[in-house]
Amino acid sequence: MTAEDFVDVPLHQIAHARTGDKGNRINVAVFCYDPAVYPYLAEQLTEAKVLACYGHRAPSAVTRYLVPNLAACNFVIDDVLAGGVNNSLCLDRHGKGLSYLLLAMTIRLPRQCVSGR
Numbered sequence: 001m002t003a004e005d006f007v008d009v010p011l012h013q014i015a016h017a018r019t020g021d022k023g024n025r026i027n028v029a030v031f032c033y034d035p036a037v038y039p040y041l042a043e044q045l046t047e048a049k050v051l052a053c054y055g056h057r058a059p060s061a062v063t064r065y066l067v068p069n070l071a072a073c074n075f076v077i078d079d080v081l082a083g084g085v086n087n088s089l090c091l092d093r094h095g096k097g098l099s100y101l102l103l104a105m106t107i108r109l110p111r112q113c114v115s116g117r
Contacts, residue, residue, distance in 0.1 A: 009108075015032045053105055
């Protein structure tokens with residue numbers, strides 16, 4: 001395959017996500033709509049890229065858990081909620097909207113995987 005055979009696609013076009021919180025930590029679970037794109041997601045959606053995505057929130061660590069049976073990745077992101085729900089002055093103290101930051105990232109896929117989307 002050549003470079004022209006690939007295209008950058010926003011993550012929200014190929015997956016959906018849910019966020020949960022506990023203290024000053026969130027987890028973001030990302031689920032592929034089509035299991036065929038999961039290998040590309042698992043390869044490209046790394047801990048380092050997720051850490052960079054949330055860099056403005058100064059997280060201390062990101063841990064990724066791959067869940068291939070569900071075509072999913074779960075990310076645990078530490079120290080991202082400005083102290084947690086009881087201490088934070090943020091509007092979204094539970095971090096529920098933070099999954100949308102991740103869904104705005106792009107993934108490089110073969111064109112054949114995104115045709116018709």
